[in-house]
Amino acid sequence: MLILQFMLIIIDRGIYLRKNILGKIIFQFIQIIMLHIWLFILFPIITKSQFNTVLPPQMYYMVKCFYLLLSAYQIRCGYPTRILGNFLCKGYGYVNMFLFKGFMIVPFLFELRTCMDWMWTETSMTVFDWIKMEDIFAHIYQLKCSRNMEDEYPQPRGEKKKPLVKYAMGTVILIIIIGIIWFPLVFFSLGNAVGESNIPYDVTLEIRIGPYEPVYKMSAQSNSIFVFTDQQLNEFREVYSAYKASETFISNYEATDIAAVKLSVDSANIWSISPPDRLKMVEEINSTSILKVRLEYKVSHKTSKPEDSGVIPDNVEITIPPSVDGGPGDVRNNLLKMLQGQTVGPTLFEYILPKFLKVTNRGTAAPVDLFMPKTEVEEAKTYRNVTLKLLRDTDQEWWQIHEVCNDTNFVALLKDIPFQDCNNSVIVYAFNDKIFPPTLNFLTGGGIIGLYTTLVLVASRVLRGFFADQCGKIMFEDMPNVDRVLQLCLDIYLVREAREFALEEDLFAKLVFLFRSPETLIKWTRPKEELGDDDDPEGEGQ
Numbered sequence: 001m002l003i004l005q006f007m008l009i010i011i012d013r014g015i016y017l018r019k020n021i022l023g024k025i026i027f028q029f030i031q032i033i034m035l036h037i038w039l040f041i042l043f044p045i046i047t048k049s050q051f052n053t054v055l056p057p058q059m060y061y062m063v064k065c066f067y068l069l070l071s072a073y074q075i076r077c078g079y080p081t082r083i084l085g086n087f088l089c090k091g092y093g094y095v096n097m098f099l100f101k102g103f104m105i106v107p108f109l110f111e112l113r114t115c116m117d118w119m120w121t122e123t124s125m126t127v128f129d130w131i132k133m134e135d136i137f138a139h140i141y142q143l144k145c146s147r148n149m150e151d152e153y154p155q156p157r158g159e160k161k162k163p164l165v166k167y168a169m170g171t172v173i174l175i176i177i178i179g180i181i182w183f184p185l186v187f188f189s190l191g192n193a194v195g196e197s198n199i200p201y202d203v204t205l206e207i208r209i210g211p212y213e214p215v216y217k218m219s220a221q222s223n224s225i226f227v228f229t230d231q232q233l234n235e236f237r238e239v240y241s242a243y244k245a246s247e248t249f250i251s252n253y254e255a256t257d258i259a260a261v262k263l264s265v266d267s268a269n270i271w272s273i274s275p276p277d278r279l280k281m282v283e284e285i286n287s288t289s290i291l292k293v294r295l296e297y298k299v300s301h302k303t304s305k306p307e308d309s310g311v312i313p314d315n316v317e318i319t320i321p322p323s324v325d326g327g328p329g330d331v332r333n334n335l336l337k338m339l340q341g342q343t344v345g346p347t348l349f350e351y352i353l354p355k356f357l358k359v360t361n362r363g364t365a366a367p368v369d370l371f372m373p374k375t376e377v378e379e380a381k382t383y384r385n386v387t388l389k390l391l392r393d394t395d396q397e398w399w400q401i402h403e404v405c406n407d408t409n410f411v412a413l414l415k416d417i418p419f420q421d422c423n424n425s426v427i428v429y430a431f432n433d434k435i436f437p438p439t440l441n442f443l444t445g446g447g448i449i450g451l452y453t454t455l456v457l458v459a460s461r462v463l464r465g466f467f468a469d470q471c472g473k474i475m476f477e478d479m480p481n482v483d484r485v486l487q488l489c490l491d492i493y494l495v496r497e498a499r500e501f502a503l504e505e506d507l508f509a510k511l512v513f514l515f516r517s518p519e520t521l522i523k524w525t526r527p528k529e530e531l532g533d534d535d536d537p538e539g540e541g542q
């Protein structure tokens, strides 16, 4: 579709440059007929939806209608007899200048136009000469506009610049530069302020012993996920007022970013392991191989990227060693007894439950190790001990989980955190990054590194373009009076139009010579008042 549109533009331009009015009429009729066949007959057949039910084709149709209308008007008026350069370059005011600069900024537009013009115009130039010519013209044209503006606002001679102007300009430039450097960082640090709170809507916890049917499975939906209030956040911070790192971490979040996830101690499912699997499980527990216990957790939250489902899976795995002090150890013994139907105390699994999760927009939900500082054991800073117990009714079994809540950290700190309720539930706290409004997605798509490399590098290159290498350009930028050079360019267009190709070659050679010889260029671009004193510089340029 895009290619087709492109072809149409090229053909239209071609017809315009050849000034073929008959061709244009035929092209116009073909376009009208094809447009209607396509939109009103083929489109409904292909997409099985009526033309008037979808917006994009309607808009396309409208734009196309305006284009056809304007084309019809052009056919009626006829093509201009002379096509001299760019239509923006008819005048030399600001409006034209800024429009022309805008035209030059649009990626590939200048190149495409130059190339198409060369294809369709009769000329003696090669494409490379043509490009040179267009480049010179664009340059001289912009200079002419600047000179015109300077004439309108002349600078008095020998007057120092006003401090106000200097400070205003200087400050603006400095702010822009510093802004470019800091923008990504500021943006990301503000990110937590501009976004909306993004509390998970579902948290699921699952514990497996070996590869068998999960023993405990529970999920918390929004009615058991509690958002902190400002009051509760203050209580939370109060608890950790003596711990700088923990407090700093909390202060990165607002109350509405922190959630307490309340999971019931009883598994949601009946334990429905098949008898053969149960035998295998018993064998594995009774064997001398390592037994793996996995806690899998899944946090589901909203994301701003459509390709990201927002479900963050992660897991903690601990191993039960084959032997403890020469025997199978309490864990294995207890599990075996439980599986055989004996009543025993709860079985302890060490350091398996992540109590505090940091949920990010990058799709991670890593445990935080800042909230249980009162311990020497590294794992104890992140994970909690839990006990598991197999309960049975007359004919069904289910597991129960409890957090172990008599350690120093709990007694000194955790018990005072709001929502803590060790007897009746398992509480997990989630610290959630804010979600960016979807409108800002394009910025955050590549993350901070992407933003930095594109924005800062590109911006710095562009800026360097303004600041560096000025000296090489002076001879072409600081021409006081470009009227003659501009006239030469326009003459070339004119003789080309008149099919005087020998003259075109001569004049272009003259233009090239001018740019090869700085001395001649200086003579050619003298200010008007000096011109009279000198010989006609045109005579020397040959």
Ligand SMILES: *[C@@H]1O[C@H](CO)[C@@H](O)[C@H](O)[C@H]1NC(C)=O
Pocket (backbone or CB within 6 Å): 282, 283, 286, 336
């Ligand atoms: C565990 O293994 C030992 C010997 O390897 C065996 O005597 C015992 O009965 C087994 N226990 C169970 C519960 O299978």
Ligand SMILES: *[C@@H]1O[C@H](CO)[C@@H](O)[C@H](O)[C@H]1NC(C)=O
Pocket (backbone or CB within 6 Å): 406, 407, 408
């Ligand atoms: C915690 O309680 C369990 C039994 O409920 C006990 O065996 C253990 O020693 C206690 N731990 C501490 C640090 O008090």
Ligand SMILES: *[C@@H]1O[C@H](CO)[C@@H](O)[C@H](O)[C@H]1NC(C)=O
Pocket (backbone or CB within 6 Å): 348, 350, 351, 380, 384, 385, 404, 407, 409
């Ligand atoms: C976890 O259990 C181990 C072994 O019983 C014990 O040494 C440790 O203190 C417990 N840690 C916590 C935080 O309860």
Ligand SMILES: *[C@@H]1O[C@H](CO)[C@@H](O)[C@H](O)[C@H]1NC(C)=O
Pocket (backbone or CB within 6 Å): 421, 422, 423
């Ligand atoms: C939890 O249970 C323990 C003992 O079983 C009891 O001392 C404590 O008061 C209970 N806590 C709550 C909040 O019910």
